[in-house]
Amino acid sequence: MADDSDRFIEAGTPTFRRATLALFAAGFSTFAVLYGVQPLLPIFHDTFAVSPAESSLALSLPCATLAIALLVVSPLSEVWGRKRVMAVSLFASALLTIGAVLMPSWHGFLVLRALTGIAASGLPAVAMAYLSEEMHGRAIGLSMGLLIGGNALGGMVGRLLAGVIADHASWRWGLGIIGVLALFAALAFQFALPPSRHFLAHRMRWREVPGTFTHHFRDAGLPWLFFEPFLLMGGFVCVYNYIGFRLLDPPFSLSQTVIGLIFIVYLAGTASSAITGHIAGVLGRRKVLWLAILLGIGGIALTLADNLVLIISGIVVVTVSFFGAHSVASSWVGRRALSDRAQASAIYLCMYYLGSSLLGTAGGWFFLHYGWPGVAGFFGSLYVAALLIALRLTRLAPLPPTGG
Structure with missing residues (x-):
């Protein structure tokens, strides 16, 4: 009989619950810290006298x-x-x-936001590598979905708190409370996460590091999977970056509090990431990914209406689409990369956050010149490209016995 230390973590066990709780809290903290500024972009625009695209640097720079x-x-x-x-x-x-x-100037604030991005880099790819190493193959889809669900909930709570508190106190109070919550999440993580059972530390020969990244690009599927998050996250973050500007203006003229409440739709992302991850584990990733992306194209079309209910419905659909597709693609990378999984996850997430940074800021140009239809058209072009890649991946030969 195998020793307990040799066993992979099975879904439904106490160890599974501890690990997923810890990583759920970690994802919550990271996304709350990164994306809590998103509903504050119109406030930065007014307070620091910067353009919408410049205000987006509060999010784009740390990404x-x-x-x-x-x-x-x-x-x-x-x-x-x-x-x-x-x-x-x-x-x-x-x-x-x-x-x-506590920083009084815009540029000082941006410097600390940039440092926050560097600090936060120690969580996303390493968490994916931890799950890929420690979880049983039957549990990887669900556990990755729950990690991304924590990301979604953190993004929602961060945006909601910052927006509501900024309307009644100040943006500094809102972001400061998010920082305190992130400290509590860090403590929960430290005490709850089980130690690694299948990780062996080794000395790093830095001359060999580039090779641990580049060999992934010789795989038939991984380069395409790496490009998906650049497109998906780039389009998704554009929606949330600039929807506040649209809804603050006539004919909607919503308050900052109401706009903050819109981020409750992130709950749909929390549910969809876990559900889609589980469905992909049963039906296969290649059968689910393209459908999730196609859903997002339908969602962005709804936001072109002048009816607030249809706009919110469209944002919900876009959110479900993004987190579902991200859950499938990220777990696919973890299963297809047979070695150097932390590096494969790092490439995936590098592209993810570059999409958020570069395409999220580029969306400001479309908003400035073409308004919301420009942002929606930009989103649509990105998701069509992602859909074509997903359809190509349906023809990808699997890697036996556990690869995707």
């Missing part, structure tokens, strides 16, 4: 630094250990968020 830092931090986790790197990341990003609200 860019996170994307780059991922490529360095992920190899470090091979030396220092998964849990240690993730814990340091969570505590540092929480403290930097608290520090950022």
Whole structure:
């Protein structure tokens, strides 16, 4: 009989619940810290006298630094250990968020936001690698979905709190409370996450590090999977970056509090990531990914209406589409990468956050020149490209016995 230390984590066990709770809290913290500023972009526009595209730097800049830092931090986790790197990341990003609200100038605030992105880089790819190493194959889809569900809930609560508190107190109070919540999440993570059973630390020869990344591009499927999050996240973040500007203006003229409440639709993302991950585990990823993306194209069409109910419905559909597709694609990377999984996850998430940064800011140009129809058209072009890639992946030969 195998020793308990050799067993992979099965769904439904106490160890599974501890691991998923810890990583759910970690995803919550990271996304609340990163995306809590999103409903505040119109406030930054007015307070610091910057353009909508410049105000988006509060979100785009940390996403860019996170994307780059991922490529360095992920190899470090091979030396220092998964849990240690993730814990340091969570505590540092929480403290930097608290520090950022004390900065009086726009440029000083952006500097600390950029450092927050670097600090947060120790969580996303390393968490995916931890799940790929520790979870049984039958549990990987559900556990990855729950991790992304924590991301969705953190994004929702961060945006909701920041928007509502900013309307009744100030944006500094809103973001500061998010930083305090992130500290509590870091403590929960530290105490709850089970130690790695299947990770072996090794000395890092830095001359060999580039090879641990580049060999993934020789796979027939991974390069296409790496490009998906760039397109999907780029379009998704454009919707949430600029919908506030649209709804603050006539004919809607909503308050900052009401706009903050719109982010409750992130609950749909929390549910869809876990559900879609489970469905993909049963039916196969290649059968589910393209359908999730197609759903997003339908959702963005709804937001072109002048009816508020249809607009909110469209945002819900876009949110379900994005988190479902992201859940499927990210777990597919974890199963298809047969070695150097932290590096494969790092490439995937580097593209994810570069999409958020570069395409999220580019969406401001479309909004400035063409209004909301320009943003919707930009989103549609990105998701059509993602759909074509997903359809190509349906013809991808699987890697036996456990690859995707």
